[in-house]
Amino acid sequence: MKKILHFPVACWKWFVQKNIFIKLLIVAVLIGGGWFAWSRLHNRPSILQYDTAQVEKGDITDVVEASGPLAPITTTQVGALVSGEVLKIYVDYNSRVKKGDLLAEIDPTQVQADYDQAKATLSSAKESLESAKMSYHLAQLNRDRYKDLYAKNYVSKSSLEEYELAYVNAKSSLNSAESSVIQAQAQLDRAKKDLSNTKIVAPYDGIVLTKLVSEGQSLTSGYSTPEMFTLAQDLTKMQIEAKVSEADVVKITAGLVADFTLDGYPDQTFHGTVRQVRTNYSSSSSSSSSSGYGSSSSSSTTYTVVIDVDNTAGKFMPGMTATISIKAQDKKGVLLVPNEALRFSPSFNMEKFNDTGVWILDKGAMQPRRVSVKMGIIGDNKTEVSGELTENDRVVIWEAVETNISSGFFMPRPPRRR
Secondary structure, eight states, X not given: OHHHHHHHHHHHHHHHHSOHHHHXXXXXXXXXXXXXXHHHHHOOOOEEEEEEEEOEEEEEEEEEEEEEXXXXXXXXXXXXXXXXXXXXXXXXXTOXXXXXXXXXXXXXXXXXXXXXXXXXXXXXXXXXXXXXXXXXXXXXXXXXXXXXXXXXXXXXHHHHHHHHHHHHHHHHHHHHHHHHHHHHHHHHHHHHHHHHTTEEEOSSSEEEEEEOOOTTOEEOXXXXXXXXXXXXXXXXXXXXXXXXXXXHHTTOOTTOEEEEEETTEEEEEEEEEEEEEEEEEEEEEEEEEETTTEEEEEEEEEEEEEEEEEOTTOOOOTTOEEEEEEEEEEEEEEEEEEHHHHHOOOTTOOOOOSSOEEEEOOTTOSSOEEEEXXXXXXXXXXXXXXXXXXXXXXXXXXXXXXXETTTTEEEEEOOOOO
């Protein structure tokens, strides 16, 4: 025991007695040996661990989401076709009207004067027409008489020609008088229509949505018609005009059920039916730039999907924004994989693939293998797939690297693109 205790002391004395170079050499050997032992203990080869999920059969729904405003099916802008001062307004916002009901009146003073003038002009034109008819009839008689006299050599040819010329002039005057009567009648009809247009009436049964004029306001009807009211025909039946992207609009057909919610009724879900997918489209573009990286632009195309909505209960108001979900497809008993599996690629994979695939881990295998799949409906958490997969296969969704076997510590690796 004493020999064991004295051994370190003897080693120390031996070390002290050596020169500086031997001391440095001994210290270097000890440090190097210690580092080598530590590295062999701790830097063991890492082991990859994989988190997997089971391929399952189940049901999945392809839902197209969109938004759009609620609006009446039929709306009409009622305007003033004549100029003048608004004398009286008989309706207000939300007024219910019947077809032919008086909405407003415009001062008819000037229009009435135009009507009276057109009426007088027509009367004068008719009198001129009667006079032209008599002149024409007389010129015709004289021409015919002189024709007979000329045939019997009682008058000269020049005399006959004078009466033939008078006949032609009389006929021309008659035609002009007839045209004047037609023009005067048209002016009278227009003035009569303008006079009736001073009374603004409802074109159909409905409700007043907007009132854009007030009593005493002057209206000028020129190249555009001044808008006075907006009428909705029937608010018990409404529609939603939803904007749908070009990627989703191909999935939608008339007759599909559309569920929608409104901010005013957050706890309720309402239902409608797709009536029309309009072929007319709208495009928009946007650009962005960042310092040192230039600029980029993008464009998007949307189509309007019209959804019929029953508003018999009267809950909906025009202009409310609806958040819509349309069930485009509903499949049952198809193969489903987590969406993470379609985004995963193991760290050892350096190959780029042209098709879609997932990595499956066979029972007892150390590394996963890739299989090609075709994607179907993409859900929030799972996606429909078909291909070389079967039910109960294990698809890899995550990879972790064991960096210290003794401690059991794993460093997860972020998923890479397949």
